Each structure stands twice: as C-alpha cells, then as structure tokens.
Amino acid sequence: MTVATRPAVSSDLPAIPMRDIAPWAILAALLAVLLVYFVGAEQGAWSVFAGTDVHEFVHDARHLLGFPCH
Amino acid sequence: MTRLLVLGLLAGLLASVVTFGVARLVGEPALDAAIAMETTDSHTHATDTPDLSDTGGMSRHLQAGPGLFVGLAAVGVALGGILAISFAVARGRILHGSTRATVAWITALGFAAVIVVPMLKFPGNPPAVGNPETIGARTLAYFAFLALSLATLGPAVSAVKGIASRRRKMLIGAGIYAGVMSGAAILLPSFHEVDPAFPRDLLWQFRASTLAVQATLWASTGIAFGWLVERFGQSI
Ligand SMILES: [Zn+2]
Numbered sequence: 591m592t593v594a595t596r597p598a599v600s601s602d603l604p605a606i607p608m609r610d611i612a613p614w615a616i617l618a619a620l621l622a623v624l625l626v627y628f629v630g631a632e633q634g635a636w637s638v639f640a641g642t643d644v645h646e647f648v649h650d651a652r653h654l655l656g657f658p659c660h
Numbered sequence: 661m662t663r664l665l666v667l668g669l670l671a672g673l674l675a676s677v678v679t680f681g682v683a684r685l686v687g688e689p690a691l692d693a694a695i696a697m698e699t700t701d702s703h704t705h706a707t708d709t710p711d712l713s714d715t716g717g718m719s720r721h722l723q724a725g726p727g728l729f730v731g732l733a734a735v736g737v738a739l740g741g742i743l744a745i746s747f748a749v750a751r752g753r754i755l756h757g758s759t760r761a762t763v764a765w766i767t768a769l770g771f772a773a774v775i776v777v778p779m780l781k782f783p784g785n786p787p788a789v790g791n792p793e794t795i796g797a798r799t800l801a802y803f804a805f806l807a808l809s810l811a812t813l814g815p816a817v818s819a820v821k822g823i824a825s826r827r828r829k830m831l832i833g834a835g836i837y838a839g840v841m842s843g844a845a846i847l848l849p850s851f852h853e854v855d856p857a858f859p860r861d862l863l864w865q866f867r868a869s870t871l872a873v874q875a876t877l878w879a880s881t882g883i884a885f886g887w888l889v890e891r892f893g894q895s896i
Contacts, residue, residue: 605752606661614665615745622738629731635799646718649787651731654687655877656775656784656870658798660791 630657665744667893671885672740676733679877683732687873688724690866691786695720697858698788732877739881743767747885754817759893760886767882773809773837775874779867781805781845786866791853801848812840 629652632638633645645652652659718727746766755762782802790798820833854863 606664606748608749610661611745611748614661615749618665618668618741618745622742625734625738629734631799631803635796643718646723647727648731648734649718650683650688650691650723650728651735653691653784653786653866654683654728654870654873655731655735656779656867656874658782658784658790658795658802660785660787660789660795 629655634659661748664748664889664893665741667888668740668742668744668747668885669737670740671743671888672736672738672881673733674884675740675877675880676729676736678880679732679736679873680729682876683728683869683873684724687866687869688728690862690869691724692720693862694786694788694866697862732873736877736881739877740885743770743881743885746770747889754821759890763882763886763889767878769813771875771878773813774806775871775878777809777841778802778806779871779874781848781850783867784870785854786863789854789858789863791851794851794853797849798851801851805844805848808844809841812837816840 628644629648632648633642634652635658649659743763743766747763750766751759751762755765757765782798782805816833816836819836820829823829823832
C-alpha cells in the first residue's frame with residue numbers, strides 16, 4: 591500500500607478556478623495577438639516599424655498560412 | 661497553470677517544426693511558381709531587376725528558410741498558448757471527457773472557427789494576385805470576420821449548455837453559429853482580385869496548400885499538447 595495512487599487523467603480532476611486562469615489568459619492572449627500581428631499583418635495593412643523587412647522576412651509564412659498579403 | 665501554459669507553448673513550437681516540413685514540401689512549390697509568374701510579368705513593364713520584385717531585396721532562401729520557420733513558429737507558439745488557456749477553461753467545466761478528447765474537441769472547433777470559416781470567405785492568395793491598394797481593407801475585413809467567428813463561439817456554446825440531448829445541443833449550437841457567420845459573410849465585402857490570366861490550377865494548388873499548412877499546424881499542436889499534458893501535466 592505504499593504505492594501512491596496516480597491521479598486520474600481526466601474528468602475526475604477538478605476544474606481550475608477561473609481566478610487562477612485569468613492572469614495567464616491575458617498573458618497568452620497578448621502574446622498571441624502580438625505574434626499573429628507581426629506574422630499576419632505588420633508592414634502590410636499597418637506598420638509599427640518602418641520599411642518592409644519584417645514583411646519580407648515572414649512573407650512566405652504569411653502567404654502559406656492564408657493571411658491577406660500584397 | 662504555469663506548467664499548462666508552458667506545455668502549450670512547447671506543443672506549438674514542436675508543431676511548427678512538422679508544419680515547416682509540410683510548408684516546404686507542399687507550399688513552397690506553389691509559392692515559387694506564382695513568384696515566377698509575377699517576375700515574368702514585370703519583365704514587360706519594369707526595368708528594375710525582376711528577381712527581386714516581390715522580395716524587397718531579400719533573398720528567397722532567407723524567406724523560404726529561416727523566415728518561413730520563424731513565422732510558422734510564432735503562430736504555432738501563439739496557438740499553443742491559446743490552446744492551453746482554452747483547455748484550462750473547458751476541462752471539467754464545459755467538457756468532461758478525457759484529456760485527449762477535451763483537446764481534440766477544442767482543436768477541431770477552433771480550427772473550424774479560426775481557419776476553415778474565414779478561409780471560405782477570404783481565401784488566401786499567392787504573390788502576384790492581390791491588389792496592393794486594397795490590402796488595408798482586405799486585412800481589416802479578414803480580421804473582423806475572424807474576431808466575430810471567435811466571439812460567436814462563446815455565446816453559441818453557453819446557449820446550449822443547459823440542453824440535455826447531445827444531438828440537439830450540437831444542432832442548435834451549430835445553427836446559431838452558422839446563422840451569425842452567414843449574415844456577416846453576406847454583409848462584409850468580398851474581394852475578387854485574381855487576374856483571369858492567372859492559372860486556375862496553380863491558384864487551387866496554392867489555396868489547398870494553405871489549408872494543408874494550417875491543418876498540419878493545428879492537428880500537430882493538438883496532438884503534441886494532449887501528449888504533453890498526459891505525460892507531464894497530471895498535477896495541474
Ligand atoms: Zn505577399
């Protein structure tokens with residue numbers, strides 16, 4: 591009886607309280623918006639940085655992920 | 661929760677390695693063919709070096725190698741983070757199945773709402789196709805449609821929460837979502853900018869490859885995340 595019972599993988603786990611999720615949710619959302627913006631739209635429709643280097647560098651990814659370009 | 665988020669980001673990064681392979685194999689040939697069309701086109705009315713007309717002076721090797729990988733990895737990491745948060749919210753609250761089933765549901769629903777539906781209204785275009793003057797309007801319409809699609813998921817899910825029958829639940833939820841998105845698709849402008857001279861099979865090949873790239877990214881992020889959570893995430 592020394593073997594600890596492994597916690598069940600699934601439905602038995604209690605839901606994570608929303609107040610524990612919230613700060614991480616904000617962080618993940620900000621990160622996602624920032625990253626997707628730079629890959630999907632920077633120096634196309636809008637520009638944070640001058641020039642076209644960011645656009646050109648991620649250009650293939652932008653097209654192949656289906657974002658509007660050109 | 662920290663660990664769950666880290667596992668999500670890691671899953672997205674791993675998935676982008678796989679996706680890079682698919683993008684190179686399936687996507688780059690179509691992209692190169694379109695760029696080749698564009699450069700032959702510019703021969704006729706441009707005097708500058710045709711090879712650089714679409715690259716702003718950046719080498720194609722840089723764009724198709726490190727650039728492609730960094731772009732895919734950035735989107736993969738973003739996706740992994742959102743997947744981790746969605747999983748944390750849904751598990752034990754909205755979805756009550758196993759870890760894998762929960763991840764599979766979220767990934768499938770997300771892929772439909774974030775990729776497939778926007779793609780039907782605003783399919784991606786290869787280089788040489790879009791009109792540079794409408795890039796602002798196209799980008800705005802695309803992201804507005806995407807945001808609406810995501811925003812409709814929440815109310816559609818919560819509207820059917822109390823319904824006991826699983827079948828009715830799905831039908832009504834899908835009905836609400838489809839109704840809102842069809843309305844938006846009709847109201848938002850469409851852009852028909854593909855030159856009639858552009859080869860149809862190349863356009864089709866390109867668009868199919870964007871779907872393949874996204875499907876690979878989403879599926880492998882989901883699979884990697886499910887595996888990582890089952891393996892390392894049991895205490896959270
Ligand atoms: Zn482009």
